[in-house]
Amino acid sequence: MTHSRSPWYYIPTLYFASGVPYIIINTVSVIFYKKLGIDNTQIAVWTSLLYLPWVIKMFWGPIVDTYSTKRKWLIYTQFAMFCCLGLIAFCLQLPNFFFISLAALTVGAFISATYDIATDGFYLLALSPEQQAFFVGIRSLFYRLAVIFGSGLLVVLAGQLEGYLNNIPLSWTISIGFSAVILAILFIFHRLTLPLPDTDKPRQLQATNNIPFWTIISSYFTQEKIIFILGFILLYRFGEAMLVKFASLFLLDQPQAGGLGLTTSDVGLVYGTFGVISLIAGGILGGLVIAKYGLKKCLFSMALALNLPDLFYVYMAYTKPSLTLVYPLVSLEQFGYGFGFTAFSVYLMYICQGEYKTSHFAISTGIMALGMMLPGIVSGYLQPLLGYPLFFSLVCLLTIPGMIILFFIPLTEEIQHTSSENSNNS
Template identity: 50%
Template sequence: MTVDKNSRLIEAQTAHDPVWRWIPSLYFGQGIPYVAVMTLSVIMYKNMGMSNADIALYTSWLYLPFVIKPFWSPFVDMLKTKRYWIVTCELVIGALFGLVALTLPLPAFFQTSLLVFWLLAFSAATHDISTDGFYMLALEQHQQAAFVGVRSMFFRISMLTGQGALVYLAGTLKDLTGNVAFGWSVVFAVLAVMFIGLSAYHRWALPRPDSDHAQGDPAHVMATFFQIFSAFIKKKDIVLGIAFMLLYRFGEAQLVKMAPPFLLDSLDKGGLGLTTQAVGVVYGTVGMITLTIGGLLGGALIARSGLKDCLWPMALAINLPHLVYVYLAFIQPQNIYLISAAVGIEQMGYGFGFTAYVLYMIMIADGEHKTAHYAICTGFMALSMMLPGMFSGWLQASLGYAHFFVWICVAAIPTFIVTALIKVDPAFGKKTDETDETD
């Protein structure tokens, strides 16, 4: 008989199950610092008058901790428990959010807040390592499978909260007070209180699994890491695999840095002149919802047809919708529903196409050391966003928005080249009849 195992397992859980006390809050807490560092910082600096070139260059550097986190993940394993790291990191993140709030009214706010964002990025990356490790230690294997959808959903809710509600709040406070810095200071103060409270809550709610203890010998940790990294480099066709991971999102990595400034910039500067609140709704809410829908559709299609058959449709889906930004930049429409639809189309295409990227990383990591190798892949994933993002602001300032978005469409060529060259097992990712069979 065919049965959906994961759905059955979740239905078997009740609201009184202790697991429900911490998985939603833990993954909501994982997403908020990331969206604050990568998206809120961009919108905030744009509101406060920074140039697109400076915004893109300096905020792209904030990806670096996520690029190199595999290098210090062994030390997280070696020192203290994952539970300790989670509670401590959340307390530190709360304090750093408070520091951001305090730096914004200062004359040198840009330099000082960037320094705090750097510390936030390192804390968030460390929190990621400990959170994912704790998830695997605290749950049985069948629970890990059953709750993967729950953790993903609450991570997405954190994205909606950050890019939608918090951006809307900042814009509303700016309009009420006429003070941009005050509005964003309040937002980060709210986040500070949230994370200090979250740290206290998780100190109570997180279980204490026997398997959660310091692991590894300092004398052997680095030797083990280099052995694992060497095994990764020796994988078949790994150079082509790394090229795919770096270039598949080449256009999107540039677009994502300039999309919020484009929506915010005035018409005479080539933008759409939306209010901060409108950006929170259009980009942070509509965009995030359609991104999630695209990801769900992509996962369902790969499960039915396999990664190989879906690769080209998904490569096209992640690039062709960039044409909507060309349209928006040349026409500069003022209809909020049309703008929302255009942004939604682009984000749905990205969510749909990104599914192939994630599954390809899983395929690359498969085999011995799959957890460590997947962490290395996520480092390349962050690098693929960091490097193109760094020069995107300068390029936009040189070309103007309209021609910059034309360039983004041209930037699909490297994606198509690596998509044509990589080799994928036709059966990989496809759901077989045995997947759903139970005894």
């Protein structure tokens, strides 16, 4: 095992292995539950709660730091994630699949969040500062490829198998089982290839107690205009967070239920492939625009780019367009989401300054995950009550508070976009 092994051997696969479980737990689960007959309210509420581990992961981050090495945490969590995905694939064949699979997804969410902590820690320990800067874009690219693999390829595979086997549960068992096999291969690969950095050692307990956790927490929540900062994090994509939970359900629902009646494979291509590629392109352009003009000048226009394309779903809900038109409308909405979300990511980095910036960023991303979880739960009750046309109209109205609060948040200096390493959760 060499200490000087090139990061090209393991950084791409580490972040690919980070993206696959996240997208299956938070996005693909919505699709396979829909295809297996679970109603929209249960899907939206329970899958939104799966964001919880990413909301609270900062509380057990010190445990990953204190006990064992980052390398061991990586290896063990990858193996545990393989077991969870294997269990999910198996239990889809059972009559009470919903409860068992949801329990496995919940455990998997905690494992995946822990893996993310260990991966980022290992990244900082195994790479030199120059390598860290160079591989920021590489890790982001392979994370996004994992998103396309999960929400695109796996969904298309399940859709093709549905037509070939005429057995929806078996089709999804094979598809999710395939992702489990991929993680098993990555587990073996990383077990054999990950280097052993000299600095990857458990911290001493007394060293971690030098800075009390509550000191870090209080320093975050005593920032200037913290109420407006929290409002921004929770409201900036409130409407989008409601829409994203129902986008694939709307595409899958039959016309008599108000949806477009697309096939599973169509959704994998429209939303999980072309949509994700558009989201990535929007994020790249957003980074270039902020780098050129600065965040302060761009923030409001980027918020408009994030929110205005939600009107496309209102249009589709009322007119039921053909698949030929659905492709560009969904792609444009996702492009706007990627473009506007870049400003959100950069602002989170902007407010995390001072000696506790890493911890502050973890708190911000936890609140960001809460800002995805709560609207998703609310949407689960509203959509069946209102129907898709009124629901998407309400989504558009609920984007307004997030844009109003932009005029009150602290942003007194121009900052340049220095990295695009965030984020899951789009």
